[in-house]
Structures are given as structure tokens and as C-alpha cells.
Amino acid sequence: MDWTALGLSLRLGLATVAILLPLAFLLARWLAYGRFKGRGFVEALVALPLILPPTVIGFYLLTAFGQQSPLGQFFQSLLGRPLAFSFEGLVLASVLVNLPFAVQPMQNALAAIPGNLRDAARCCGLAPLSVVRRIEFPLALPGIATAAVLTFAHTLGEFGVVLMVGGSIPGETRTIAIAIYDRVQAFDDRSAGVMALVLLVLSLVALGITNTLARRMARHD
Amino acid sequence: MSHRSRLLTRLASITRRVAVVAAVIGTGLVIATSRTLAATPGADSSAPLVAAASDLKFALDEILERFHADTGIAARIAYGSSGTFARQIMRGAPYEVFLSADEQFVHELHAQGLTRGTGELYAIGRLALFAPTGSPLEPDPRMDDLARRVASGHLGRFAIANPEHAPYGRAAEQALRSRGLWSALRPRLVLGENVAQAAQFASGGDTEGGLIAYSLALSPELRRRGTFALIPDSMHAPLRQRMVLLQGATPAAERLYEYLRSPPSREILERYGFVLPAE
Amino acid sequence: MTETPNVRAALLVRLRQSAPIPLDVEFAVPSGSITALFGPSGSGKTTVLRSIAGLYAPLEAEVVSAGERWTDSAAGYSLPTHRRRVGFVFQDYALFPHLTVREQIGLALGNRPAGARQARIDELLALARLDGLADRKPATLSGGQQQRVALARALARDPAVLLLDEPFASVDWALRDALRHELRSLQRALSLSVVIVTHDFEDVVKLATDLVMIDGGAVVAAGTVEALTASAALPGLAGHWEPAVALDAVVAAHDSRRQLTHLRARDLQLSVPTIEAPVAAVVRIRIAAREVILASQRPEGLSLHNVIQARVLRVEPASHPALRLVHLAVGDTPLLSLVTADAVQSLKLAADAPVLALVKAVSVEAFA
Numbered sequence: 001m002d003w004t005a006l007g008l009s010l011r012l013g014l015a016t017v018a019i020l021l022p023l024a025f026l027l028a029r030w031l032a033y034g035r036f037k038g039r040g041f042v043e044a045l046v047a048l049p050l051i052l053p054p055t056v057i058g059f060y061l062l063t064a065f066g067q068q069s070p071l072g073q074f075f076q077s078l079l080g081r082p083l084a085f086s087f088e089g090l091v092l093a094s095v096l097v098n099l100p101f102a103v104q105p106m107q108n109a110l111a112a113i114p115g116n117l118r119d120a121a122r123c124c125g126l127a128p129l130s131v132v133r134r135i136e137f138p139l140a141l142p143g144i145a146t147a148a149v150l151t152f153a154h155t156l157g158e159f160g161v162v163l164m165v166g167g168s169i170p171g172e173t174r175t176i177a178i179a180i181y182d183r184v185q186a187f188d189d190r191s192a193g194v195m196a197l198v199l200l201v202l203s204l205v206a207l208g209i210t211n212t213l214a215r216r217m218a219r220h221d
Numbered sequence: 222m223s224h225r226s227r228l229l230t231r232l233a234s235i236t237r238r239v240a241v242v243a244a245v246i247g248t249g250l251v252i253a254t255s256r257t258l259a260a261t262p263g264a265d266s267s268a269p270l271v272a273a274a275s276d277l278k279f280a281l282d283e284i285l286e287r288f289h290a291d292t293g294i295a296a297r298i299a300y301g302s303s304g305t306f307a308r309q310i311m312r313g314a315p316y317e318v319f320l321s322a323d324e325q326f327v328h329e330l331h332a333q334g335l336t337r338g339t340g341e342l343y344a345i346g347r348l349a350l351f352a353p354t355g356s357p358l359e360p361d362p363r364m365d366d367l368a369r370r371v372a373s374g375h376l377g378r379f380a381i382a383n384p385e386h387a388p389y390g391r392a393a394e395q396a397l398r399s400r401g402l403w404s405a406l407r408p409r410l411v412l413g414e415n416v417a418q419a420a421q422f423a424s425g426g427d428t429e430g431g432l433i434a435y436s437l438a439l440s441p442e443l444r445r446r447g448t449f450a451l452i453p454d455s456m457h458a459p460l461r462q463r464m465v466l467l468q469g470a471t472p473a474a475e476r477l478y479e480y481l482r483s484p485p486s487r488e489i490l491e492r493y494g495f496v497l498p499a500e
Numbered sequence: 501m502t503e504t505p506n507v508r509a510a511l512l513v514r515l516r517q518s519a520p521i522p523l524d525v526e527f528a529v530p531s532g533s534i535t536a537l538f539g540p541s542g543s544g545k546t547t548v549l550r551s552i553a554g555l556y557a558p559l560e561a562e563v564v565s566a567g568e569r570w571t572d573s574a575a576g577y578s579l580p581t582h583r584r585r586v587g588f589v590f591q592d593y594a595l596f597p598h599l600t601v602r603e604q605i606g607l608a609l610g611n612r613p614a615g616a617r618q619a620r621i622d623e624l625l626a627l628a629r630l631d632g633l634a635d636r637k638p639a640t641l642s643g644g645q646q647q648r649v650a651l652a653r654a655l656a657r658d659p660a661v662l663l664l665d666e667p668f669a670s671v672d673w674a675l676r677d678a679l680r681h682e683l684r685s686l687q688r689a690l691s692l693s694v695v696i697v698t699h700d701f702e703d704v705v706k707l708a709t710d711l712v713m714i715d716g717g718a719v720v721a722a723g724t725v726e727a728l729t730a731s732a733a734l735p736g737l738a739g740h741w742e743p744a745v746a747l748d749a750v751v752a753a754h755d756s757r758r759q760l761t762h763l764r765a766r767d768l769q770l771s772v773p774t775i776e777a778p779v780a781a782v783v784r785i786r787i788a789a790r791e792v793i794l795a796s797q798r799p800e801g802l803s804l805h806n807v808i809q810a811r812v813l814r815v816e817p818a819s820h821p822a823l824r825l826v827h828l829a830v831g832d833t834p835l836l837s838l839v840t841a842d843a844v845q846s847l848k849l850a851a852d853a854p855v856l857a858l859v860k861a862v863s864v865e866a867f868a
Contacts, residue, residue: 018249067313082313091249119555120594122581124608125657134607138598167309169270169316170297185417186278186300187442 001194004171005179008087012175013152016094021148023095024102029136031103032110033118050100054160061093061165085167090175093165094155101150109143110136142214149213153206156199269474270315271298272306274322274462275417276346276389276434279442280493281320284486292480294473302415304386310335310467317467317474318481322346322416322434323388324463331465340465343481344495347454348392349438351423352430353447360430360450364400370429371405380411380422380431388460389416393432395457423447436493462495510566510661510693513552517559521547522717529661529710531566534687534694536708536725538701540736544717545697546591549663552695553588554581565660587654589664593646595638601625601649602634608656620656627686628652643670644679655690662687664696668703680707681868688782701737705729705746705786706867730834732816732825743789743818743825743836749866751781760805760861767831771805772864784867789825789836791863795856796847806859810835812849828857 031043049057065072065083075083083089113136121131137144159177166173168182176195183192273281278300285296299306299316307326310316311333319336320343321327330336350367352358357375359366370376381397382390390412397403413419416434423431424446438449466478480486490496511529523544529535537545550556552563554570557578563571565586570579596604605621612620625631628648638646647667654662667683668676684707687694696703704711704725711728713721713735720735721728728734729746749765760771763785770785777783798807813827824844828835835857849855 015249019246020249022245062312076313081315084312085309085314114592114594116590116592116594117596119550119553119581120588120590120596121607122555123553123586123588123657124653125582125610126607127580127582135596139596167314168299168301169314170299171268172315174299182300185275185415185421187421 002179005174005176009156009176012090012094013155015091016098016155017148017151020095020098020102020151024147025106028103028106029110032107046103047100049097055164057097058161058164084165085169085173087172090162090166090173093161094158097158097161098151098154101154102147105143105146105150106140109140113139145213146210149206149210153203156202269296269317269471269477271296271318272316273298273300273320274303275300275415276322276436277320278417279440280436280490280495283489287485288477288480292476296477300417302387317470318478319467320464322460322462324461327463327465335468337466337468340463342461342497343464344462344490345498346460346462347435347494348396348432348452348457349435349449350452351433351438351447351449353424353426356429358429360448362450362453368400368402371402376409376429378411378428379406379409380413380419380428382416382419383412383414387415389434392457392460396432396452399456436495439494512564514562515548515551515558523547523558524718525714527712527719527722529693529695531693532691533709534696534707535710535712536704537695537697537712537714538704539714541699543714545714546665549665549697553586553663554578554584585657585660587657587659587662589650589654589667591665591669593650595646595649597638600635600637601630604649604653605656608653624652624656662692662694666697677867683707701741706784730836743838744786745834745836746784746786748782749785751777751779751783753779766833768833770864772861772866775866777868786865787859787863789838791859792835792837793858794837794839794847795858798856804858805861808857810855810857812851812853812855814851815844815849
């Protein structure tokens, strides 16, 4: 059992959720309520990581913040080392790759709120930000929770992009999913099996939490 | 409420909300960068980072265990294809010691100023023909049985490392070519990302066998799973395996590097078939 | 009792646009009135209501509430909805599913010190007859209870104008009269100005004081309910509406021995079977034209209680070629009578001719 790798994966999951969720909420809201041309195009962009092979994403990410890129160089000057092969690089990649997992459940939840409710809130004297805080956010909470759990669970299992962008540097970018791969290559099926089981249990727990949360919140209504 | 004070109240409440959102994102960023904040440059300066060709798997594990016992320093090791490592190092991967299965990669890195000196030869690698238990293939140094099976048209899958970036893959291709088997065997090949993965495929039971590193064939793991034959080094270009200290190596990495050259290490390496021309 | 309209209108509305929803309306909502926006489905009445609230912005719009400018498209000005003192009861109530009744009302009260807030919530709960339901969530309430919550929530805004969108559409018709009565009582008690969107003319006859008829996004008729029903000039309703006058009448006295109630609608005095309303209460009455018999002389030996001296204003054709609609005036109070053309001839009915109008007590519908 590679505890470092597990810890790395958990921290990657948490960091991704913390950074992605507020941004995805804004994007989800814009898509759910905004009426603008090109909305379909934005939705398609958001959904891209769902269908693109992780290697394609990894390739473009490496190009975007490899050492030759402006972003990569900026980061290098900031932290004294490249964005690729670093934990921070993984977080950035993870945030981008998990966009659809975060945006889509929240977008659906927000869109499911009857338009009348938001109008009624305004008629009750709630300023637009209050409408978001007191009506949209609580009613979309099951979707938000789902987004958080899905993002976290998906990050735990993310392999292709992490491998391409981060390599398999122990203690830095060797997440538990990669550690499993590594153990299998090392003919260490026992360790691989233990870690795979841990991941499986974590995923089941994550899904169980989502379902319970969703049901409990539905009963709310 | 006056217009101005109303404006200020609105400003205050918006600021409050933005602050909450920023706090959440900030927490995420802190978690994300905690490794950098904790220490520089690239985490534990007392745990040297080593990139090693995957044929060194069992040998180097043993060496590092002894190193840890002797010095208390726990190295972090990544095994993989030499070519892949070389490319990653060129892109800034923070490895400190690189043990390549082909010295050409070390020379390339040196030419780019990424190494301290040109390093040194630590072994000449050898190829082994491996067949798992129960396979119809019989390993022999000249690969005669393999040739027979190819000719009969009954051959199943055959594993080698990817010749594009794995030195052992390239050597395997050379050996097969010199025996005249390359074009016939090509459609049946299963390519491992590195030679350890090729050994996996070769020993797994889904292939009839493969060409893998001699050092891996010698390991207890593989001995249990089948039989092998050592391929004459005349059949392929020599696998000159070179190790080097990289720029940015910490003192602990330097100690490790020296340890790798020392007699205890050499003894372990030899046991796994890693011999130097002199020996 | 002549009703003096309050000179300053509760609402002045002027909306104009050609697309996507065609609109061309201009009307005023008198202060203290219940103004019905009446029209068929798709006529644009809900759009008008939403424009008043600021939920929709037509290209050309002007909305002024009691002198306060809410929308002025020419000046590029539009007061945001949440700053308009408007109460809106949506057709499907639009209650917030995650809040209790108390919390819904509290939300609409805005910022207030805690003590005063709770007191006000309790007041509104009592007003809307929601006592005991304060801690329930909308899903556990009946349709009628939900509507009352929506109403209480709208009233919590202390609105300059109360807007209701088809409030009785999803209610069993057996309950509608009771609900109309409740709304009327509330409106009178709080002196509210109300705008109610409806496609049910019963709401107009039994509840509204003023009427704006809308079709295809345009105003086709506007005025008091009394005047419009009396004129029978109700475009689009021809054939679907029984000619009748709708008037407000005061309960003058009860005769318990004869089980009659005496009503007075300005110059018109009527006796009806006893109704449940205290003396001096105002009730809405409807007298269908077909229930009014005309006579040239007072009849004897009939079961009639209402023999009314009236004057003919004019005679008009009616839905059936053999019928005529006779417009009468009792003093300044209107009355309608539907008779055959034959009867018009034999009674020699013409403008300014005096005539007696006979109305059965039973024929006068009264709505408290």
C-alpha cells in the first residue's frame, strides 16, 4: 500500500474540487440561465473532456504549459520549476479535465429550478445575488454535491492525463491510480490488488454519498 | 437610506460574498501548492529521485534497500523506458539520477547541458528469449524453435519492448532482423511500453513468449514463470548502459550515485547479469 | 352611493412592441380597485402583468405606480423588480420548496429587527388564515393553503399594487366563490389596489370593479365592470356571455319575518331572499337580462317583489333575430332586459319611454 500515492490522490481530489466548484458553478449558471448565441458551442467545449481520449488532452496540456509555453515559463519564474511534472501541474490539468463532471450536474440542477421561482424571489424583494444565495444555491444543492463527489472520485481515478502531464514521480505526481499501474509492471500484484480495492471502495463510498445526499435533499422538497 | 450609504452597503455585501468564494478557491490553491510551500525544490530534499531503465527493476530495488539500511536515506525510484525518461528530463522532470539502458540518451542529455559530466557505464545489457510455462515455444540461443514456429504459421503473440524508445526493444528488433524473422513476426508482436512491461506480457500466458532483458529473466519472479535462453550479443548492437548524475542533484543524490559505483552495488548488479566488459 | 374614483391612479401602464410578443396597451388602474385583465389564452395578459412587475421589458414601456416611475423605456430607466413595491401571486404559486411557510413570508419581509419581524409574520399568517401551518413546507399543503401562502407572501411586501395571475384557474369551481369572497374582504380591509389576470368572466362579474379587455396584445375595451356590462359592449364575448348587469349594492335592511333582505344599488332598490351579510355591507349583484320582464302597468296577484320604475335608454338587436336587448336606466343605475321584438312593438318601447321592470327576488344573484 503506497500511502504517499494515496495521500497525493486525496489532496489532488480536494484541491481540484475546491478550485473547480466555484468556477464551475458560475459557468453552470451562465449556461443554465443565459440566453446567448453560441451557448451550444460553449456546452460542447465543456463536454469535450468527456469524449476526448485522455492522451489528446494530455498532449494539448503539455503544449499549453510545457517549458516553451508562456504559461509554463510564467510558472517557472514563479516557483523555480516547470509546471509539467509537478503537483500544481496536475491540479491545473485536473481542473480542466473535470470541467464536465462539475458543470453538468450543477447546470442540470439549476435549470430544473422552475423559472417562476426566480421571478417570485425577485418579486419578494431579493436582489440578484440574494436570489443566487437563498434560492438557487439551496435548491441546486443536490447537483452541487453530486458535482463535488463526481469530480473528487473522477480525479482519484484519472490516469492518462496525469501520466502524460505529471509522469510518475513518487511523492509528487505518482497518484494511486498510477501506483497501481506501476505495481503491476513490477510484478507486485498483491500491492496492486490492495490499492485497487481501496480505490474501488472509495469510489463506491463516493457514489453512495451522492445518492444519499440527493435523496435526502429531494425529501427536503 | 441615502444613495451613498446604500451604495456602500451593497459594496460591503458583495465584497463579503466575493471573499467567501475566494476563500474556498484559496484553500484549494493552498492544498495544491502545499508541496512547494513546504519545501523546495520538488519536495523532500533528503529523498533523491531516481529514474531507471525498467530492466534494473529487481537489481536496483535490492541496492536501494541496502543503501537505505546503510545510510538511512530512502530514495524515490521510478522505473520505465529510458527513452521516455530522457524526453521527460528534457522537458524539466525533476529527476536527480538517471540510469539509462542506452548510453545514447545520456549523451543527448549531456549535449543539452542537463547532466553533470557524461556519467559512466554500469553494465552491458543482454537479451533473453523467454517462454512461459506451458508455452509451445522452446527457448534456445539461436531462436531456432521460434523460427520453426513462425514458418509453420502457428505462432501466437510474441512480446518485445517498443523499439521506438526502449533500448531493449531496439535490440530485440535487431536480433530478430539478424535471424531474418522480423517481417514475419511483426504482425504477431505485442509491444511493451518498457522492457518490464514486455516481460509482463511475455510471462503472462497470453503470449507464447518474448525477447526481454536478461536481468529480468534472471529474477526470481520470472524464473518461477518459465524458461529462457541467453541471446548471443553478436545478434544485436551492444546495449551499453550508462548512468549519470543530473543537474540539480542534491547531496543525498550524489551519495547515492557514489554508492551505485561501489563494490556492494556492483556485486548485486552482477548477480542480475549486469556485467561490465572488464568483468 | 356614488363611488368617487380616487384621482391618483395606482398604476399607469403603457406598453408597445411588435415582436416577439405583440403589445399595444394603455390603461390605468384606479386606486383601491380590483382591475381585471380579461382576455382569451395567449392574448398577452400575463405578459402585461409581468411587465408591470418588471419581469419582462417590452421595447416601449412606461409604468408608473402612484406617481413613482417604475419603467420608462424612453429614458432608458427601469427600476429592478426587487425594488418595486409589488406583490405577485403566480398561477402555480411559485412557493419556495425548501422553506417553511414562516420562512417564505419572512423572506419577503426583508430586513427588519427580529421582534417586529416575527410579529408581522404572525399578523400576515392570521390575515391569510394560515394559523397552525407556519412550520409546514409547501409540499405538505393543499392547493388552497398554498395559494394563501402565496398571497401572504405577496402582502408581506406591503405592495403598492397586488398582481394575481389566474388565481382561481386550478381551483375546484365549487370553491371559487368562497375564494373570491376572501379576496374581496382582504382587499377591502387593506385598501389594496389589485390587478387580476383571468380568462373566466365570472371573476369579472363577481369580483372585479374595473375591467380591461385584452385580445391579441391590444386593449379592446376598458372601464368599470358596471358600465361595461350594462353597455353589453364586450368585444369578443358576443354569444358567450349572457347579457346582465353587475352592480355593487349595499345591504339596507333584513326582514327576518318575511325572510327577505333589502338591497340598494344607488337608485335601484331590490328585495332578495335573505343573504348572509350584515347591514351596510357591500355585495355584488348580478341581474341577467332574460330575468327582467317589462310591463306597461303594475301587475296584480303575482309572486313578484321587485316592480321597478325605469326609463328606456335604447333598444338594440340581440343574439337571436327575434329578440331585442333593452337598455334601461333606474335613475342613474343601469338595467338590462331581454325581450322579443314582438314585445317591444306591442309595448311601444322607444327611447325615453317609461316602463316598469319586473324582477323576481330569486333572479337577483348576490355575491358577498
